[in-house]
Amino acid sequence: xxxxxxxxxxxxxxxxxxxxxxxxxxxxxxxxxxxxxxxxxxxxxxxxxxxxxxxxxxxxxxxxxxxxxxxxxxxxxxxxxxxxxxxxxxxxxxxxxxxxxxxxxxxxxxxxxxxxxxxxxxxxxxxxxxxxxxxxxxxxxxxxxxxxxxxxxxxxxxxxxxxxxxxxxxxxxxxxxxxxxxxxxxxxxxxxxxxxxxxxxxxxxxxxxxxxxxxxxxxxxxxxxxxxxxxxxxxxxxxxxxxxxxxxxxxxxxxxxxxxxxxxxxxxxxxxxxxxxxxxxxxxxxxxxxxxxxxxxxxxxxxxxxxxxxxxxxxxxxxxxxxxxxxxxxxxxxxxxxxxxxxxxxxxxxxxxxx
Ligand code: GLY
Numbered sequence: 001x002x003x004x005x006x007x008x009x010x011x012x013x014x015x016x017x018x019x020x021x022x023x024x025x026x027x028x029x030x031x032x033x034x035x036x037x038x039x040x041x042x043x044x045x046x047x048x049x050x051x052x053x054x055x056x057x058x059x060x061x062x063x064x065x066x067x068x069x070x071x072x073x074x075x076x077x078x079x080x081x082x083x084x085x086x087x088x089x090x091x092x093x094x095x096x097x098x099x100x101x102x103x104x105x106x107x108x109x110x111x112x113x114x115x116x117x118x119x120x121x122x123x124x125x126x127x128x129x130x131x132x133x134x135x136x137x138x139x140x141x142x143x144x145x146x147x148x149x150x151x152x153x154x155x156x157x158x159x160x161x162x163x164x165x166x167x168x169x170x171x172x173x174x175x176x177x178x179x180x181x182x183x184x185x186x187x188x189x190x191x192x193x194x195x196x197x198x199x200x201x202x203x204x205x206x207x208x209x210x211x212x213x214x215x216x217x218x219x220x221x222x223x224x225x226x227x228x229x230x231x232x233x234x235x236x237x238x239x240x241x242x243x244x245x246x247x248x249x250x251x252x253x254x255x256x257x258x259x260x261x262x263x264x265x266x267x268x269x270x271x272x273x274x275x276x277x278x279x280x281x282x283x284x285x286x287x288x289x290x291x292x293x294x295x296x297x298x299x300x301x302x303x304x305x306x307x308x309x310x311x312x313x314x315x316x317x318x319x320x321x322x323x324x325x326x327x328x329x330x331x332x333x334x335x336x337x338x339x340x341x342x343x344x345x346x347x348x349x350x351x352x353x354x355x
Contacts, residue, residue, distance in 0.1 A: 005217045009142065009224040011162045011231055017142055017220050019213055023169035024055050027130065028063025031101075034165045035126060037064040039100040041091055043114035045074035048106040048132050051175055056105055056130065068094040076256040079109045079149050081157075087117040091125075101126045101164070107133035107180075108140040108260060112155070115146030119159035129163045132172040134184025134212065135261050138191065138219035139240075141166050143227040149256070153315035154248045160232060166220075170213045181209070182297045183261025189292055190242050190268060191219040193285075197333035204292045238337050241318055242327040243268030246302070246349060249312035253304045265298035274352025275328040280338065282331045289329070290355075306350040313345060 004020030018030055031040075040060050044053055049071040057067045070090045072083050091102065102125060104114035111129050118127035129141035147158025173181065185208055192200030199218050202208060208215055223240065230237040247267030250258055272286040290300040302309065318324055325339050326348065340348065 005213060007217060007220050007224055009162070010228045011144065013162055013164060015163055015165050017166040017168060017224070019137075019168045019170060019216050019220070021169065021171040021213070023167050024052055024130065024172070025059055027056055027167050028059040028061070028065060030167055031060070031065070031128065031165060032063050035101050035128065036099075038066070039094070039096055040065040040067050040103055041094055041096055041100065042067060042069045042103045042105050043087055043090075043110060043117065044069070044071050044105040045078075045107075045110050046071055047074040048110065052105060052132060052172065056103070060103075068096075074109070076109055076149070076251070076260070079113050081148060084113060084117055084120070084148050087114065088121055091117065091121045096121065096125065098122050098125055101128060103128045103130060104141075105130045105132065107131065107136045111136050111141050112145070112147050112158070115144075115161060115163070116148055116158050119146050119161040124161060126164045127161070129166045131166065131168050133176060134173055134181055134216075135187050136184075137168045137170070137173075137212075137216045138184060139187040139223065141168065142220050142223050143237075143240075144231065153252055153312070153317075156315070156317060162231075168216060170216065173212050178297065179259070179262075183259045185296045186243075186261040186265040186268070186293070186298050188215055188219055189289075189296070189298075190240075190264065191222055193268065193272075193289060193329050193332055194239055194242055194335050195222050195333060200292065200332050203296065204288070206295060208296070235337075238318070238325050239327055239335055242329070242335055243271055245313050245316055245318055245324065245326060245345075246270045246309055248316055249309040250302045250304065252312040252315075253302075253308055262299055263302075265293045265296075266300060266302045269293055269300035270302070270349060270352040271327065272329050272352070273355075274348050277351045278348070280328050280330070285329045285331060288332060301353070301355050306346055306353050309349050309353075310346040313349075314342065
């Protein structure tokens with residue numbers, strides 16, 4: 001049996017997602033399969049750095065890479081222009097060139113922001129994702145979306161840039177606080193609702209923590225296919241935004257104190273109830289979805305009015321002119337995109353807000 005699971009993502013560039021326990025200790029060796037020896041700039045945050053930076057730098061150096069490191073204070077509130085600017089200045093001070101490589105070591109915030117720095121610096125350099133949270137492992141490290149938040153909303157400035165590799169060490173999940181693990185589970189549940197009832201059933205049974213590598217591999221395999229068919233989110237990829245229009249609005253209304261995964265869980269629940277009540281589903285879905293989210297310790301409601309959420313969602317990038325595309329669960333394992341006038345979003349949110 002191979003030591004690690006590998007999933008190919010056939011984009012330009014194509015890359016491999018390597019998943020398994022102990023990947024970080026061998027990251028230098030693994031990286032050499034795709035990134036020739038060069039200067040590697042590792043960007044991380046103040047939580048992840050103390051846990052894994054030494055392991056990563058030791059492995060990179062042993063494999064022949066020159067290494068520089070940069071850590072910023074952890075938190076969504078740091079995913080802004082100021083931190084991006086600091087990372088770009090760091091890359092310039094370290095004299096990284098286009099043949100060098102940036103490594104994003106951490107969760108979704110690190111991956112999004114370091115990825116965006118890689119997309120901007122010298123008009124684009126290679127980067128590698130090393131996700132350390134469940135959320136970044138099952139979702140954000142794959143697919144090439146990079147971004148920072150603006151005052152008007154989440155992820156409003158960014159770029160598409162596929163990583164050169166994703167190295168996912170499942171051993172990192174053991175160090176995650178329960179609530180951070182649960183936040184990642186929300187994105188995994190999302191994948192189950194989108195495409196795979198048997199995956200969803202694993203979460204219902206509460207077996208996610210038993211075999212996270214299997215869950216990550218199944219989520220990544222699904223996402224890889226979607227990204228290959230629709231890299232720039234012109235159609236099918238919009239499905240991956242299930243729960244995210246309301247989720248991003250909840251994050252914004254909370255001043256980013258509610259973590260992304262928790263907000264997405266509540267967003268999925270609101271959409272499931274709304275879709276069911278508006279008879280857009282093939283039958284009941286909300287009970288199972290909300291039951292599963294609750295079992296994972298995730299919220300299924302939000303403390304904001306429909307008006308406040310609809311207002312916050314108006315800045316969302318999923319809006320196009322006077323319409324917005326929402327993702328509606330038809331049944332567990334199949335969702336569809338529905339384009340509605342922006343003016344109807346309030347009614348859709350109102351319909352699903354009450355438990
Ligand atoms: N997180 C959704 C996407 O990558 O498209």
